[in-house]
Amino acid sequence: MKKHIQQYAELVVQVGTALKQGQNLLIQTGVGTFDFAREIARAAYRRGAGFVDIRVVDNELLKARLELADEQTLDYVPPAVIADSYQQLAEDWARIRIDSTEELDVLKGVDSAKLGRVTRANRSALSVHRDAMMRHKHQWLVIAAPGPRWAQKVFGGPEVGVDPRLDEERTEKLWSQMVKILRLDTPDPVATWQDLAKTLKTRAKSLDEMKLDYLHFTGPGTDLKVALTETSVWAGGPSKTPEGTVFEPNLPTEEVFTTPDFRRTSGRVACTRPVKVMESLVLGAWFEFKDGKVVDFGADQGKDVLEKYLTVDEGAGYLGEVALVDASSPIYQSGLLFNSILYDENASCHIALGAGYPFCLSNAHDLNSPAQLKEAGCNVSLVHTDFMIGSPEVDVTGVSKNGEEHAVIRQGSFVL
Known part of the structure; x- marks a missing residue:
């Protein structure tokens, strides 16, 4: 190891x-x-x-x-x-x-x-x-x-400290899962991640070519329309600084994502995985949107934390990101719930409440103030938290500005 x-x-x-x-x-x-x-x-x-x-x-x-x-x-x-x-x-x-x-x-x-x-x-x-x-x-x-406490959350069993040998075994087991997820078991992990970057870039390009007006998520407890802006562009894999340095903001990463029009989200969505909000775990969350804003919400555990999150500032109740992930993700394939936004978001489609990514707008270089960002449809907030909403039971359909429908994800898999 x-x-x-x-x-x-x-x-x-x-x-x-x-x-x-x-x-x-x-x-x-x-x-x-x-x-x-x-x-x-x-x-x-x-x-x-x-x-x-x-x-x-x-x-x-x-x-x-x-x-x-x-x-x-x-x-x-x-x-x-x-x-x-x-x-x-x-x-x-x-x-x-x-x-x-x-x-x-x-x-x-x-x-x-x-x-x-x-x-x-x-x-x-x-x-x-x-x-x-x-x-x-x-x-x-x-x-x-990996560490013993995280491993216990992933695999269950007695709390850390009860059986030191079991603590070590669970941690090693978690490392073994991460070796696969991070492609460390391939002959050249760096080259493998470069190949994955090409796949994600191809998906992003396909979505850009559809000229989508909105994405429609449908499934148990979910009927959600996430609108895009005129300048929304899809991203996936590595990013680039203004000086040209290519880097990966997340490892692992399996998503393609963009900045939605925060003013036009509508419908109801059920979260399919737990999420850590302000360092507290929230289970069974759901949200209802009208004119872009969360107008109702609930959770099986942590509703009070959600309530405080949504009042951090005005933008905390609007979307700043929508991301697509399919069942080919090794994180999803593991069948594990990691209780980590970084890992669980890369097993499932997700949305983020809070700040949008300016770099996902084609005219980002012209948007230099919060007022300009908001006018362009990019949400402005002090926070940004991802909520997982995808599963094999959730379909995603893209609707172009001319009303044409495009199947994007069916039964958990991309069909681009």
Whole structure:
């Protein structure tokens, strides 16, 4: 397994961030995935990184703040954090975030209103940095790394610590699944990901050629129309910075996606997988849209978290992304529920509530303010969270501006 861990770190640096000679790199990680962050740092230095900084994002510490700190201090963001974000933009740092899968339940039961305040304050303070990343002006990447707590969530069984040997076995089993998903078992994983990129680009091109007005999702509990803008373009696989650096924002990635017209979503949709919202797991969510906005919603678990999320700002209740994934995805083929947005979104079609991606609009270079983005149909928000809505029972039909219907996904598979 050590070989695969090193291969994964090399893939992250070479294909994920496409780190340039002398470029600085920030790695954000939880406590439980710190060792893998170190492995990435070693791979980055082997590739010629200028400086690598590993920063721990600790949900246990956040929980202590929410439970014990004076409520009046929850909006505080240290000026040094904001200044540092500007310096990273100026120096063209690449950025990697390791998903907090080892802390999935840490924030369960905390005051969702307080969590919402902290989330809003941080997103607002770092909005310039976030906008630059969403426009793909710099390389950024989201990944995940196996650990005993995540493995227990995926495979079930006794809680971590009850049987150390079982903890190790489940973690190894999760690594084995990820080896397949990340194509680390192929002779040349880098070349394999390059081939997958071509497949995703071909799908995106086919969707662009349809000149779609909207996508119609139909299935159990779902009858949803997601409208596109006049300038929506489909993306999939690698992205490119303005300077021409080709990188993968997500590893793994199996999706093609675009920015919808946030003003024209209508209908009802049932989520088909759990989703982590503001670090809390939400199960059985559903939404009803009218004129683009969520007008009703519910969940089997975590409705209060959804309520706080939807009030972070005005844009939190509108769509910023629609993505298509079919059953050929090895994540779907595994038959596993990963309880990670990064993995579960790449097993299923999904929508995102919150900010849209400006780079998925053909006229993005002309849209330099929030007002211009909104006028073009691109949602503006401090948040962006994916909700999985696809399954073999959900069909997707594209409707062109001339009313012509195109079968896009049937019984879980692309039929482009």
